[in-house]
Amino acid sequence: MARIGWAEACQLDPSLQSLTRFFDVVPDYAQTLTGGLTNRCWKVVCPVKGAFVWRPITSITQAFSISRFQEYQILKAIEKENIAPQAAFINDQGLLVAWRDGHSLEQEADFDTVLKCLSRIHLLDKQRIPIAPFNYTARVDHYWLQLRDELKDEALESLYQTWRLPPAVDLNRTCLCHFDLGGYNLVKNDDSIQIIDWEYAGIADPCLDLALSIVAADENLPASVARYCQLMNIMEVDEWIDGVKSWLPRTEVMGLLWYLLAYQLRGEEYYLEQATQLKQSLCN
Template sequence: MARMSWHEACQLDPTLQSVAHFFSFPPEYAQTLTGGLTNRCWKVVCQKGKAYVWRPNTPITKAFSISRFQEYQILKAIESTHIGPAPIFISDQGLLVEWVEGESLHNGVNFDSLLKIQSRIHAIDTTKIPVVPFSFLARVDHYWFQIKESLKTPEFEKLYRDWRNPPSLPNVGYSLCHFDLAGYNMVKTEHGLKVIDWEYASIADPRLDLALSIDVADENPVEAIARYCQLREIEDIDTWIEGAKAWLPRTAVMAMLWYLLAFQLWGDEHYYHQALQIKETFCS
């Protein structure tokens, strides 16, 4: 993380100037945060040690269909749960949230602990969250249409076309979903675990959210869903297991397209290799 004066940071990232009037005195310094893949955020530290995170709007957030206003709406609606950081200030340039002090679980988290906090998130009353439900089809199409033709090999295109439609499943209702719940987005605080980086969060089928977390953690889907259902006292386990299994290949294709788009935007070969790796899992 690069640390610099507030003045230098504002010169490097002009979006910071839109939040300058929020502070009674100019912050002591700002620090780039390198943890997120999509976002290039800032830790802003004030004179008395109070810290915030500035989450700017950029061409990158637009490319990945990220809305800071939706992120603000979700964080505001769940503020009383203390699961996520408190939203502080929103502007057309970005979102300011509180800095969550604690131990980053980037190197891994016990999956049972993850399931417990995920079940808490899914149990939140969505009627008080004023956001439009997530559309899987719209999201994968959004990624695909931005990818340049030279990257759209026949193999990539076949996977996109085969898996672009959501599965036909028994309805289990919609839940608040984080869509990127893993150790790297969790912080161990003195008051328990907190979840950060809500930029992909939306209202959706919770089995989709579970499939994403299971895939990242490389957990056994049947065992993971059974433990989740036990936590939420859900009796119809089969509907949840089959649902999550139906979402797994679709979430893999969505991730594949994300990596292709990330490679196009940043030119980092790592992202292209990740996309190829996902493609190969289907071929094998």
């Protein structure tokens, strides 16, 4: 992360200029942060107010139906729980959140830590979070409709049509879900583990959240769900295993469309390779 003077950083990303309303004095510098396709952010360091992360609104976030305002609403609703960065400022250019000191658990977090963090999130009071429920069909439709025709074929359309509707969901079971929880989004400091990058979070079936994390970590599904149920004091383990399994092909189709859209937007072969692997797996 190279340090860049504030004036130069504002030239590289004009959205940073919108932060002059928040900072009393000019920040010392900014640093680009490594991250995923939709999470190319800045660390901003100010001598008075401290360090923050600027999460801009871009054509990429809009293409993936990411709302910084919804992210802000979630972070404000859970800020007293001390599990996520505090939202400091929101405008039509992006979201500013507090920087969390610590180190990433990407290389060292065992999956039990991820499950414990998932259970903490799922136990939060969803009534305090003023956002609309996650709509799986609307999300995959949004991805599909943006794809150019040359990226579509009969096999892809068949997968999309087969899996574009969600499984039956118990609405009483819905809760706040992170949708991108792995060690890479956990930051450990001296006294706690913080969960970062809430841009995909929403109110949804926790089985979907579990499916996404289990697949991303390539963990054993029955064992992982059983451990989650133990953490949550849930007795109906088999029912929950079936619930997570029902989401698996849907998460793969959603991921497939995500990777194709990422390839369309960025042109990087990595995204096309991931999409091809998912497509082959689903077709087999």
